[in-house]
Structure formats: structure tokens, C-alpha cells
Amino acid sequence: MKSSEKDLNRIILAAVLLVASAAALITGGLMLEKRDAAVPAVEIIEAEPERSEISSADTEAASESDAAEPIVVNINTAGAEELMKLKGVGEKTAQKIIEYRRETPFETIEDIMNVSGIGEKKFEDMRDMICV
Numbered sequence: 720m721k722s723s724e725k726d727l728n729r730i731i732l733a734a735v736l737l738v739a740s741a742a743a744l745i746t747g748g749l750m751l752e753k754r755d756a757a758v759p760a761v762e763i764i765e766a767e768p769e770r771s772e773i774s775s776a777d778t779e780a781a782s783e784s785d786a787a788e789p790i791v792v793n794i795n796t797a798g799a800e801e802l803m804k805l806k807g808v809g810e811k812t813a814q815k816i817i818e819y820r821r822e823t824p825f826e827t828i829e830d831i832m833n834v835s836g837i838g839e840k841k842f843e844d845m846r847d848m849i850c851v
Contacts, residue, residue, distance in 0.1 A: 789847070790848055791849070792805055792848060794820070794825050795851050798817075799813040805845045805849065806841075807844050811836075812836050815834050815835055816831065816837075826851065828849050
């Protein structure tokens, strides 16, 4: 091998090393070091087969668990779906609540009675389920 070919090979090797060093600097280190640290453990869980029939005991248990978990809805920030979880609030009333608070945010929970369609009876039914 001629001296000029050796010099050319050294220049090419130096260029490759320079590019590799720059890539390592930009990415924060060698990829082999990062690969093992960044891969989380994966656990495979087998899905249970779906049940085609629901027993009355399952239905009762589901309704009891729903009743056991009280909901509290912020009437200043809740969306229509969340508002409709309140007793006595359907789609139209939820929209009325949203329209009302756009103009006048609720300062107290009692202010909800200013919304058309919500009187004292509905308010008493939802009192423990709302906040501002």
C-alpha cells in the first residue's frame, strides 16, 4: 500500500470517528448504553373469556358498587356528560347549566337554582353531589 493510500484511509477513518462522536454527543451517549436502560419490562396478561350471561346477582352487585361511590361534580367545569350523572339532570338541563355559567359562573351551589328547570326539589336531590 502506498503512503498516499494509507493517508487517505486515515483521513476516512478520522472522518468516520468524528461523525460517530458527533452522533453520540447529540443523542446523549452510545445507543447500546441507552437501549438496555430504556426498555421497560413487559408483562403479558391473558384476557379472561367474555361472559355471555349476566346473573341478577352481578347486576345487584354492580348497582350497589355504583351507589357506594358518591360522585361530586363541579358545576363550573363539568361537561354535559358529567352533569347528566346528577339526579334530575338530562341533556337539555345540562346544556342550560353550561349556557348559564358561560355568562355567570356559579359562586355557590345554591346558584344552580337560577338555571331554568332547577328548583328547590331538584337542588335538594343533587345538593350532596355538586360543588363549585
